Amino acid sequence: MRPFTCASCGQLLFFENSVCLHCHSPLGVDPDSRRLMALTDRGDGFTPFEQPEPYFRRCSNELLARCNWLVAADDPEGLCTSCRLTTERPNDDDTVGLAAFADAETAKRRLLAQIGGIGLTFVPRSIDPDAGLAFEFLSARNRRIITGHQDGVITLDLSESDDAHREFVRQQLGEPYRTVLGHLRHEIGHYFWPGLIESGGRIDAFRSLFGDERTSYEDAKKKHYGGDSQAHWQDTFVSEYATMHPWEDWAETFAHYLHIEDGLHTARSFGLAVGEPSTRSDRPASTLAIEPMVDAWLALTVALNGMSRSIGEADMYPFVLAPAVIEKLDFVRTAVVESAITEA
Numbered sequence: 001m002r003p004f005t006c007a008s009c010g011q012l013l014f015f016e017n018s019v020c021l022h023c024h025s026p027l028g029v030d031p032d033s034r035r036l037m038a039l040t041d042r043g044d045g046f047t048p049f050e051q052p053e054p055y056f057r058r059c060s061n062e063l064l065a066r067c068n069w070l071v072a073a074d075d076p077e078g079l080c081t082s083c084r085l086t087t088e089r090p091n092d093d094d095t096v097g098l099a100a101f102a103d104a105e106t107a108k109r110r111l112l113a114q115i116g117g118i119g120l121t122f123v124p125r126s127i128d129p130d131a132g133l134a135f136e137f138l139s140a141r142n143r144r145i146i147t148g149h150q151d152g153v154i155t156l157d158l159s160e161s162d163d164a165h166r167e168f169v170r171q172q173l174g175e176p177y178r179t180v181l182g183h184l185r186h187e188i189g190h191y192f193w194p195g196l197i198e199s200g201g202r203i204d205a206f207r208s209l210f211g212d213e214r215t216s217y218e219d220a221k222k223k224h225y226g227g228d229s230q231a232h233w234q235d236t237f238v239s240e241y242a243t244m245h246p247w248e249d250w251a252e253t254f255a256h257y258l259h260i261e262d263g264l265h266t267a268r269s270f271g272l273a274v275g276e277p278s279t280r281s282d283r284p285a286s287t288l289a290i291e292p293m294v295d296a297w298l299a300l301t302v303a304l305n306g307m308s309r310s311i312g313e314a315d316m317y318p319f320v321l322a323p324a325v326i327e328k329l330d331f332v333r334t335a336v337v338e339s340a341i342t343e344a
């Protein structure tokens with residue numbers, strides 16, 4: 001996450017906050033720039049701190065989704081640009097589901113701010129009913145919900161917000177970590193695939209790196225859950241799940257790129273930078289454009305893992321980035337950067 005500071009007192013702000021912890025100024029996220037800013041309460045609305053305009057009001061999901069995003073005062077919609085994308089949520093009497101819903105919405109706002117920050121654009125489902133982006137956050141208590149993406153609709157099983165449940169599933173699947181934000185980053189990778197790859201003129205390059213996505217997904221799924229996992233998958237894939245099918249490899253790699261991108265911005269916003277990692281010499285020399293980013297990231301994660309061990313915790317970043325994985329990350333980065341330039 002990029003750094004935000006309070007215009008009133010200079011305090012470093014957290015993206016999720018609605019009030020500055022130091023000077024108590026109200027805070028809100030500008031719907032256009034997706035930047036968090038200090039506000040002046042005008043009684044009949046809010047303006048950016050000590051500025052006469054523009055006027056905003058708070059999103060009507062302020063309480064339900066713990067939403068701190070703003071809506072332009074003259075906007076006929078009550079919901080902000082993030083909350084509007086959600087087409088399904090738990091019923092009003094489902095208090096457990098609604099608590100999980102607020103957690104999921106919080107992760108989604110972080111996702112959307114990052115997507116906008118790296119210059120990717122999406123079409124909401126309200127504009128494109130066939131392939132536009134929408135989110136369904138559903139409670140699996142009374143029915144079976146499968147987290148996934150289909151033609152622009154991202155569905156999240158809200159039981160993934162329950163720490164104990166998610167930890168159980170994580171162990172069952174042997175995943176190094178499993179988070180709601182990670183799920184959303186993975187699923188939105190599927191959403192961006194057609195635009196970035198298929199119509200983005202990168203299908204041949206994609207197939208040479210990730211494999212042929214036309215192979216049967218159903219067969220691949222059966223094989224994967226039948227326990228037929230690839231040995232030494234760490235040499236070519238960012239996760240075991242990525243081995244299942246080229247689409248999943250893409251989504252896992254895309255999500256990992258977003259982890260790294262956000263992680264580095266957050267580190268910089270706290271003034272954290274670590275020198276060259278010791279792992280650098282283990283890798284062959286490369287001219288990939290992502291190399292400086294990976295170097296900075298690995299240096300940082302070596303330090304963070306060391307910090308985790310210092311307080312008796314497991315490694316915060318239990319991943320190995322093999323050269324083949326770095327090449328795939330570079331492919332994702334190039335697709336994102338070039339698409340952002342085209343859109344600008």
Ligand SMILES: [Zn+2]
Pocket residue numbers: 006007008009010011020021022023024025038
């Ligand atoms: Zn402040």
Ligand SMILES: [Zn+2]
Pocket residue numbers: 059060061062065067068069079080081082083084
């Ligand atoms: Zn909202």
Ligand SMILES: [Zn+2]
Pocket residue numbers: 186187190247248251
């Ligand atoms: Zn997937």
